[in-house]
Amino acid sequence: MAVKPINFSQLFVTQSLKKQKKMGKKLRDGFSFADLGEFVPVKRDPNHLMDEVRSILIPELLPERTQRMSQSTFSFFRGTAELMEFDLANQKNSPIHAVICGDAHVGNFGFFGSPERHLLFDLNDFDEADINPFEWDIKRLAVSTLLAGQEHDFESAKLTELLTGLGQTYRESLNAMFERTALNRFYPVNNVETVLDTIPAKEWHTNKLHKFLEKAGKRDSEQVVRKFTITDSQGNIAFKENAPRTRHVTDNVTNHLKKYLERYRQTLQPDVSLMLSQYQVTDIVRHSVGVGSFGSLCYLLLLTGTDDSHLVLQIKEALPHRQLADQLDDQNAQFEQNEGKRIVDCQKILQSATDPFLGYFATATKSFYVRQFRDMKASIDLSALDWDQFEAYAKTCAWVLGISHAQSPTSGLILGYVGHSSHFDDAIAKWSADYTQQVQDDYAAFKQYRLN
Structure with a gap:
């Protein structure tokens, strides 16, 4: 079920800040x-x-x-x-x-x-x-x-x-x-x-x-390569398998990866897209992460540059938005063409700075967004905190x-x-x-x- 992109124009406000504050207070x-x-x-x-x-x-x-x-x-x-x-x-x-x-x-x-x-x-x-x-x-x-x-x-x-x-x-x-x-x-x-x-x-x-x-x-693509890949006697690098969470698969995304990466690059800034032209695909593996999104299609993509450096991207399925509760009673969650774009657009608005490699693409039946994997990313371990x-x-x-x-x-x-x-x-x-x-x-x- 293809739908229109998210309509940010519905948020446009022309009143002065003074009037907005007065209106907001009145809404109480x-x-x-x-x-x-x-x-x-x-x-x-x-x-x-x-x-x-x-x-x-x-x-x-x-x-x-x-x-x-x-x-x-x-x-x-x-x-x-x-x-x-x-x-x-x-x-x-x-x-x-x-x-x-x-x-x-x-x-x-x-x-x-x-x-x-x-x-x-x-x-x-x-x-x-x-x-x-x-x-x-x-x-x-x-x-x-x-x-x-x-x-x-x-x-x-x-x-x-x-x-x-x-x-x-x-x-x-x-x-x-x-x-x-x-x-x-x-x-x-x-x-x-x-x-x-x-x-x-x-x-x-x-x-x-x-x-x-x-x-x-210190968490960057080279650290990911050291932790997540193996190199054979011929010098070929590939992701380690840990089935079922991490495994090499043959599916629509992996079979048509070149086409989808081209679509993804068209959603990036020109300088980022041009920089990516210096990299070639080395390996791709399905790698599931998280809790709520665990079980959705998610991949790690290993790219190798002309200087033999590496870039690891995460390709993550953009699941259909499930807010409209009345639809769930009579039909399964359905594909929506612009789900990846919705996620990327909202992230760029809400974050104080955004990954330059953040982009998206869609297949005939699914939508995906792409970002760097573990690039200086980390979360606080809540269990380690005192009051x-x-x-x-x-x-x-x-x-x-x-x-x-x-x-x-x-x-x-x-x-x-x-x-x-x-x-x-x-x-x-x-x-x-x-x-x-x-x-x-x-x-x-x-x-x-x-x-x-």
């Missing part, structure tokens, strides 16, 4: 903070919705996907964005739409390298990105923070206070962004030095984190989320709506705490259905 009359904080349970079968997703995944990878999702409630939550999307679509929602991540849980933030080779901290997953009510991102971040905190046995009272702190930090971030001009808001740089300054506990700050960042800075570090990290994610949302022309309306009111913070905390029980119930239903 029609969508109050009490409405924002009320979770309305939705009648649906969670396993049916999950099966809709499973139906378009690789069958041999489903057992490992199930195993990954069954590790904890938080792992389950990470792997089931479709459930919360369904529920959010059936809540009372604000009329303020923006370009949102769609899956802004606390594990979907991390470090990566800018085109200038600086280490940044930002959102790093955009498979569910789209134009939707702005609060969806904040609620997903808050719910995930509570689940992750419960998994690590942090005190309930502290977690409750942290949930309100996330709303407050998001508001403060938006207000700080609007102290800048529109052009300066367009050029945020979430550099690591800024992030470091927000994290307490000096010993951990100076030792563990710096060692972690030093390791992240002070966890609290600071979660608030840093909320701050980054405010920066990302400030890129939408409607962000002035958001600013007026959230204002300086702690009632917004309380509403986010209340909804998220109530929704956590829904996640627990879904997790129990999943385990009974899949594991018994």
Whole structure:
């Protein structure tokens, strides 16, 4: 089912910032903070919705996907964005739409390298990105923070206070962004030095984190080649196999790779496309990653340059967007021609800097996006954080989320709506705490259905 590309023009706002803020504040009359904080349970079968997703995944990878999702409630939550999307679509929602991540849980933030080779901290997953009510991102971040905190046995009272702190930090971030001009808001740089300054506990700050960042800075294509490939006696390099997660396959993508890479290069800036002309394909392997996307088509592509250096790209299936819940009752999730373009466009809007190799292509039946693999990319190990570090990290994610949302022309309306009111913070905390029980119930239903 081919559809039109995402229509960003629906976000265009011509009113002055002063008028936008006034309009946003006025919207509280029609969508109050009490409405924002009320979770309305939705009648649906969670396993049916999950099966809709499973139906378009690789069958041999489903057992490992199930195993990954069954590790904890938080792992389950990470792997089931479709459930919360369904529920959010059936809540009372604000009329303020923006370009949102769609899956802004606390594990979907991390470090990566800018085109200038600086280490940044930002959102790093955009498979569910789209134009939707702005609060969806904040609620997903808050719910995930509570689940992750419960998994690590942090005190309930502290977690409750942290949930309100996330709303407050998001508001403060938006207000700080609007102290800048529109052009300066367009050029945020979430550099690591800024992030470091927000994290307490000096010993951990100076030792563990710096060692972690030093390791992240060394992650590049050559490191991937050393870890993921083997060289035979003739000097030929190939990816190691680890079936079923990693294996060489013969399918539509591998058989017509040259054609699809040409389509991909047409979506890149001319200088990047020209640079890629210096590389030849050495090997390609199907390599599944993550939790929610585990089981979708995903490949590692090894390219070798004329100087014998290497570049490793990840080709990842852009799964059909599953927000429109009413469609799931009568048909499976279907192919949409522009899913890869949706993900790439939204990522470029939301991230402070974007991988220059980020692009996309489509086959006759599927859509894909392409990016560098492990290029200075790393995520914080949440299990290694003490309470002070966890609290600071979660608030840093909320701050980054405010920066990302400030890129939408409607962000002035958001600013007026959230204002300086702690009632917004309380509403986010209340909804998220109530929704956590829904996640627990879904997790129990999943385990009974899949594991018994």
